[in-house]
Amino acid sequence: MITLLYGTRPPHRAAAAPEGRNLWLSAHDFAAATGWELKPEGFCQADRCVRIPPGRGIVDGQRVNLSAFADLLEHPVVRDEAHGVWALADAAPARRAALQSLEAPDFTLPDLDGRPHALSEYRGKKVFLVSWASW
Numbered sequence: 001m002i003t004l005l006y007g008t009r010p011p012h013r014a015a016a017a018p019e020g021r022n023l024w025l026s027a028h029d030f031a032a033a034t035g036w037e038l039k040p041e042g043f044c045q046a047d048r049c050v051r052i053p054p055g056r057g058i059v060d061g062q063r064v065n066l067s068a069f070a071d072l073l074e075h076p077v078v079r080d081e082a083h084g085v086w087a088l089a090d091a092a093p094a095r096r097a098a099l100q101s102l103e104a105p106d107f108t109l110p111d112l113d114g115r116p117h118a119l120s121e122y123r124g125k126k127v128f129l130v131s132w133a134s135w
Helices: 027-034 066-072 092-101
Strands: 002-006 012-014 022-026 037-039 042-045 048-050 063-065 077-080 085-088 108-110 116-118
Touching (some): 022 027, 022 066, 027 037, 027 063, 063 066, 066 077
Parallel strands (some): 002 085
Antiparallel strands (some): 002 012, 022 063, 042 048, 077 085
């Protein structure tokens, strides 16, 4: 069993065994973990479809090679073999666009009284953030 982390989707546990750098998932587990479905026209997510180039080792019957899929969409992949965790990060063009926008990603944290506050509530205002870590 492995745990797959993809974007903001919840972690997904799947019966899959790594084969070196490759991770083959059933089409069902692949769709549940990533939101991308394997269709005759390629990989589709909502109204967006990406054609599967022949000879790239991405699909084998009803199995999908997660690493080859990540390469196709330029998603970096990291894995922790000891704990069976695989994670796909945002594609390089998306990360580049986010950095160039100079807009901080939205997040929500509680104040000292437990009331949640989202950074987006303060758009257009100056915000001073203080962070601390024990390590």
